[in-house]
Amino acid sequence: MFEVETDDGTLYVAEDEGERGDEGPFMVVYRTPERETRYGWYCTNCESLDNAMDAMGTIICNDCGNYRKPDEWDAAHE
Template sequence: MFEVETDDGTFYAAEDEGERGDEGAFLVVYRTPDRETRYGWYCTNCESVDNAMDAMGTIVCNVCGNYRKPDEWDAAHE
């Protein structure tokens, strides 16, 4: 794990937990190093925690646009 400094404080990115994005991996970020409280995602492409995830599992970085496709696909939403 490594520390991630943000305006909201220090968080911890788990290098062994993540998802593949189209421009770089998204790593799970925790509030504390003991991994008890999950904070969100860390984009390895632009080193940001400013990301969004929807109910389908899509992750999008709000800074660089790195994108992870959803786990399940529902064609009715197209």
């Protein structure tokens, strides 16, 4: 794990937990090094924490556009 300093304090990026993105992996971010409280996602493509995830599991980096497709999707919504 490595640390990232933010306005919220120090956050911890788990390099061994992540999801594949189009431009680079998204890594899980925690508030504590013990991995007790999950904070969000870290985009390895642009080193940003500004990411959004929807209920279907899609992750999009708001800075560089790195994108993770959902695990499942409902064709009725297309």
